[in-house]
Structures are given as structure tokens and as C-alpha cells.
Amino acid sequence: MLFRIKVALRSVCDITPRLLKKMGVRGLLLDIDNTLTTHDNPVPAPGVEAWVARMREAGIALCLVSNNHSPRVAPFANRLGVDYVCEGKKPLSKGFREGVQKMRLSRSEVAVVGDQIFTDVLGANWLRIPCIFVFPMEMEKTKFFKFKRKMEIPFLPKKVYEEEKEGVEKI
DSSP: OTTTTEEESGGGGOOHHHHHHHTTTTEEEEBBBTTTTTTTOOOOOOTHHHHHHHHHHOOOOEEESSSSSSHHHHHHHHHTTTTEEOOOOOSSSHHHHHHHHHTTTOOOGEEEEEIIIIIIIIHHHHHTTOEEEEEESSSSOOOOHHHHHHHGGSSSSOOOOEETTOOOOTO
């Protein structure tokens, strides 16, 4: 149960207001690296800024929660125009709790979005917040991350959620 994923998607841009409404979600706690952009990239991935605008238009609150320091997180958050928590200490609950408070929502109204099983997914489950897993944009090159990604393999989702135009869903 600690590594349970509520929904798995290929990209953060696949998260729709319709899906969030079905889940009862009014706010998202978002990871940055390999979720909204590639690792250490100061520029959001293609489509992310438009996706943020769609979420905002739909009334979805957004808050970045990152283990990175302010010099990495603040400029990225400012570019997207969203609130943020840096040095979130994921998978511990500190950053997630701060993010929920900043959005002025309850834990039952939010979901965590991220690409890492042992930080994003584990942290969400410890706090009993649903997790929307997105596959990493690219594989990191350091030995530590290569090892970590290998250890995640048994917990990776086997199926990706898809919304179809007629309202029928596949899971």
C-alpha cells in the first residue's frame, strides 16, 4: 500500500480537469524535475505552461513541492505563476503539508503529482493523499538515480489511464 498509485499517466499534460473532478481533486501538489521539465532545466517542458493555464482556468489550485533549494524552485515557480515549497523533504510529510496549507485546501481535496516512487508516491501514501504518477521525461545519468530507478521497477504501474472522447475510460 505504501507504493500504491491512484492513476498513472504518460505526462502531466495528460491530467485533465475532468479527471480531477472525478477524483474529487481541487488542488495539485506538483514535483518539478522529470515531471514538469527535465532534471535541472529552468524552462518548463513543451505544453506545461499551457497546461498550467488550463488548470488555473478550471479553478484547480497548484503548488510545487520540491526537495530542491530556493534558487532552483523559486524562478521555476515564478515563471509558471504558482506557489511553491522548497526543501520539502519528500517523502516526509513536511513539504506536502505546507503545500496543502498554501492552497487553503484539505488533504482530501488534493493529489500529489510526480515521477518518483520513493519520494512522490511514498510521501503521498504516508499522508493518505492520492498520487497521480507520471512517467519520467528522461532518465537521469547519475549512478544514484540509475540505482533508484532500477529499484522502482517492481512498483511501476502496468497500465496508463486514458480518457476517451465518449466518456468511456480505460485503466
